[in-house]
Amino acid sequence: MNVDRPGDASFDDCEHVLERVYEFLDNELDAATSDAIRQHLAMCEPCLDRFDTEQAVKALVHRSCGGEAAPSHLRAKIVTQLTVIRKTQ
Numbered sequence: 001m002n003v004d005r006p007g008d009a010s011f012d013d014c015e016h017v018l019e020r021v022y023e024f025l026d027n028e029l030d031a032a033t034s035d036a037i038r039q040h041l042a043m044c045e046p047c048l049d050r051f052d053t054e055q056a057v058k059a060l061v062h063r064s065c066g067g068e069a070a071p072s073h074l075r076a077k078i079v080t081q082l083t084v085i086r087k088t089q
């Protein structure tokens, strides 16, 4: 399997995007990969729909805090990211 070659991966594929979208929100990805995901979400309404804010917050909190309630700064960061994406549509 072709593991972790950011910039080289195809983000035309919705599954690839959704797989990495939490890393994207958590700023774990390099700039090229983040841009590719942002562009895909801006153009792909189904992905944006599937990727709703509450779900993103929950998944990210679970990943990074082990299931505690979302810290407000984290929630704010996610909402901001999503707002930016939706505005670029």
Ligand SMILES: [Zn+2]
Pocket (backbone or CB within 6 Å): 013, 014, 017, 040, 044, 046, 047
């Ligand atoms: Zn998509």
